[in-house]
Structure formats: C-alpha cells, structure tokens
Amino acid sequence: MESSVDTKLATRPNDNLGRVASLKPQGTVSTTKRIKRSFRQIRAEKVFRRTLIIVALAMVVLVLGIMVTLVIESTLSIKSSGIGYLWGKTWDPVRDIFGAYPFILGTLLTSFLALFISIPFSFAVAVFLGEYFPTGWFSNLLKNTVELIAAVPSVIYGFWALAVLVPIVRSFESKIGVEPVGLGIFSSALILAVMIIPYAASLGRSMIHMVPSNLKEAAYSLGATRWEVIRAVIFPYTKSGLFAGILLSLGRALGETMAVTMVIGNTSLIPKSIFAPGNTMASVIANEFTEADHPVYLSALIELGLVLFLVTVVINMIGKRMVSRFTNE
C-alpha cells in the first residue's frame, strides 16, 4: 500500500508537467473545441432564455386568462344588475337582487382592521429578530414559530377561533355592553391578524438584516442609542421593504376565506359596528357557489370574484405607488 501511494505522489508532478507539455503543441485543436463548446453554450443559453420567457409569460397569460374568464362568466350578472351591483345593499338570491356592498365593506373592514392589529406585532418581531437577537437558539425558535404561523392551514385557525377566541370576544362584548354574539367582524379581524403577522414580519426581518452595518456603526459612534439607531437609521432605510411586507399581509387578508367564514357570522346585513356580524366576498363565494342553482345567481357570484380580484389589484397598485414614493424621498 505504502509503496503505491509513494509512486502516486511521485508521479503526480510528472503527470501535471506532462499535461502542460502536451497542451502546448495541441493548441489549435483545443481552440476549435472551445469554439464548438461555446457554440453549444450559446445555443443552450438561447434555449434557457426562451424557457424563461415562456414560463414568465405564462404567468401573465394565466392572470389575464383568469380576468377574462371572470368577465365573460359575469356578463349575465353585469347586464342584469348594472353598475348598481357595487353599492346595492340587498343580496337576495330568491328574487335575483344582487348588491355586493355589504360584502365589499366586510372584506375591507376585516382586512384593514386585521392589518392595524397585526402591524405592531409584525414590526416588533421584525426589529427583535433583525436587530436585537439576529442569532442564537431563542431567535431561531421565534423565527421558526412565526414562520409556522404561515404554514398552519386556515381551517385550523377557524376552528381555534370558533372554540377559543369567539367565547373570549363574547365575554368581552358583554362587558363593554354590545350585543354578546362573539361571531362577527371583530373576531375575524383578530384571527386574520394572527394569520398575517408572519408575512410582514419575515420580510421586515430580512430587510433589517440588510441594513449596512457601517451605517449603524456610524450612528453608534456618534453616540446614538439603540432606539435612536432603529428610528433614525433602520426605519428610514427599510421603510419601503416594511411597507411591501404590509402589502403582502393585506393581500393575504383580503383573500382569506375559510377562517373568516367560520367566525364572521355570515349575514348579508350591513354591519352596524365592528362587533356586528358581517360577510366577506370570499366567504360568500365559498358558501353559496355549490348551490347556486340558477344562471344569474351563479353569474352574480362570479362577478363577486371579479370585484374581489379588482379590489386586490387596485389596493396593490396604490401600495406600489406608495412604496415608490417612500423610496424616492
């Protein structure tokens, strides 16, 4: 064994030398090889580029396709209800009167309320994990726990909310003197808030991680306290990212169906307060789609989907505008 290793070691330098030596006279052959290879590379490059373009375009086609399908399928309802569909206050499948106002209101109320409740928590998690404890077992635990929140199926949140949250809200409601129903917009906003925390939190965390340390160190060297660094360096530097995280959370809140349906109380009446039961567009669709037994009704539900789609698009566009304005400042 030893001898063979020895010989290998002994021969290696020779081998290398030999290779170098053999390369020199064969220079022309290797260049043609390289040219051939680069041709192949260029072709592969092209194929790769085309694949990327096709797959990326497929996404655009898909979204436009969804949009077009929604418009086509809801024409019947658009014709019968007209633009009044958007502010009609009655949703009566028996008499074919369809007004989406209570559901648009319900969707916006639950989503924005949830957003306001979740912001302090998601920012706290983001700052804590990004600035105070970026490493260590505790921060890992916290990080994984927050990410797990996003991975739990929404029906489980619904069950938990129905079994635990609703009775708590009910006793809270009876204390403050409103009708103690428990189910309603407030309960669904609470459960939505829990569900959307991870989106803003994890984006915020990675943004705060990306703040250049020399900026922070400069601030510290000028005698800034930790709070001052967060306020004067980290927040201004990351605000577009933090805002994008909020937008992501909002998008999730707008479309959430199952958990909301289980606790919102599902009534087509216009909510009188945030403790009253209501309904959202997504939960109406989920509830009524299977038994929509006449064409206009089905079409009205699809139009509700279209409105939800457009609301999401509009909110996203406004959000993008605000993000870019923040960054330009």
Added chain:
Amino acid sequence: MKTLKSLAIVGLTLAISASMMTTGCNGSGSTSKADSTADNAMIGAGSTFDNPLFSKMFSEYNKLNGMKVNYQSIGSGGGIQQLTSKTVDFGASDAPLNGKQDSALSSPAIHIPVTAGAVVVTYNLPDVKDTLMMTPEVLSKIYLGEIKKWNDPQIQAINKGVKLPATDIVVSHRSDGSGTTNIFTTYLTKVSKDWEAKVGRGSSVNWPVGLGGKGNEGVAGSVKQTPGGIGYVELAYAIQNNMAFAKMQNKAGKFITPSIASVTAAANIDIPADAKVSLTNTDAAEGYPISGLSWILIYKEQKYNDRTADKVTKLVRLIQWMVHDGQQYSAALNYAPLSEKAVSVADAQLKTITYDGKPVLQ
C-alpha cells in the same frame, strides 16, 4: 363527526372500487365490447345530504352486482348542472327542478323519490328541561326577527308551565347554500304569508336576522355556544349529536317530535305522479311538518351520448333496487325510508323511462 364518517365511507368505496377495477380489467379481456367496464360503471352527482346513504347503498349494490357507482356529492345545484350538460348518468337533488332548470334541460327529466329527511329546530336554553313546543307562526316570527325574547308571551302561550328566561333569541341559519335551508324556507313560505312576501324559499335566502354557520356543524356550533340560540339542522345530525330539538305543530294541530317514523309518516300522502312534491306541512296527522324528499333525476329518454341499451337497463335496475331493497340501509344512517305511496310513485316513474322510444322496464 359526520364529515369524518362520510370521508371514511368515501375512502372505503374508493378502495373497493379500485380493487374492483383491477379485477374487472383482468376479466374483461375475452368478453364482448358491450360488456366493457364502462357499461358497468355509473356516474352520479348531486346532493350532499344523500351522500352517506348513497355510499352505503352503492357499496352494497357493488357486492351484489359488481357495479361501480361513482357518486360525487357536489351539492344539488351542481348535480342538476351536471345532468343538464349530460356529463353524469343521474343527478340527485333535495329540491325538485324549478321552471328555469327544467327549461334548461334538452329533454324532459323525471324525479324518482329515493329517501326522505327532516329539518329540526334546535335551541340552547340551559335552564329549560322540558322539550320546547313550536308553532309555525312563532317559528316564522322568530326567523323574521319579530319575536326577540324567549319569554315572549307568544312562546309562553304554547309552552304553558315552562319557565322561559328573559334572554335574547340569537337566531342561526346555514350560511352555505343547502337543501336543508331549502326545506326549511319552503316550510316557512308555506306557513307564513309574511315570510313568503319578505324572504321566500331557496337554498340560500336573504335572512332578515341571524348569524350564518357553515354546514350543520356551523349552525350547531353557534347554537351550542350561545345561550338563547336557536337554529335548524338535519334530523340525522341532531340525533347523532344528541341535540335538543323542538316539537313542531303540524297541519293537523298535533305537536310532533321529529323522528324517522314521523318523517316517513309525513310522506304517506297522495304523491302526484311526477313525484315533485314538498313534504313540508303535509296533511298527514302523525307526520313531522318540516320534512322533505330527496330525488334521483334522470332523463326520461335514455338514448343520448352513445349510451347502450345494456347500460340503461343496468342504471334503471340500480335505481329500482335503491327504491326497494336499498331502503333497508336508511334507518341505521338516520334517513327516513320511503313511504309505501312514495315507493309506488317511484315505480310508476321508473316505468316511464324509455330507450329509443321503448320502455326499459316491461
């Protein structure tokens, strides 16, 4: 619980059908084309209410005749749509076809009653030990939001001697479109002029008051959690979950406890030849008033989409079996077996089915 159970049943039927398919493939090599597996498999779609019963019936029928029935419980409305587009062999619905649905069909379809169910009024009054009595007037006024307290004199008048609390009535209803809601609102429409004018009947309606719960479990959950709650659920669900339910006053003036027997009794009336009848508020003296039939819907003329005569005969035999022998599985699953009159109407309806103009059953 019920969904779990039905899931288990669906899983079981899937497993059975999968095993049947492999054996079927092995055996069909030498047989003629007419006897291929396609002719020995039926596709149905519709009512979720029927699903647990159908799963049981189809698995039993499979043991007897080796026929595979793939039933998709997508809801009555969906079943009717699938039948309209001719993608299924039969549909199943808790509500008869309405005018619009009828006219959407390319050829006439017939209704064959297959089982009956009931909707019970459940409530949460922890301090009330006696079974509550309900009259149609009071029930409709509660659901219209006109009676707001449990100790309202109108409720007290029919429950003499019961000490009713002064709590608010918290009304619950189904939020998802369902046959249960259809039976319930059909009943209220029949017994209350106000209800007919303000709300009407349908698988989802514009509720004047109340909270919506998704599915029987959603309504049951909100009633159980809320003291003073009232709601309506399927009889089978209420029995399985030991829920308190009210005795309803029927057309004859008797207060009837909902049960399988009283639902079958409600169906023992003169059923019209087309079987499109609502069992709500029937004349039957011992019948529970909020009952309803469930129907299998098939085309009267079965020659469409290259269907073979053999397949059609098998389909009609299957439905015939469900109406007769299949009824023995109803009671165990808390469905009400068909009344004699309903069975005879079903038989008459089956005889009208034709293939290329000739009756399938002689």
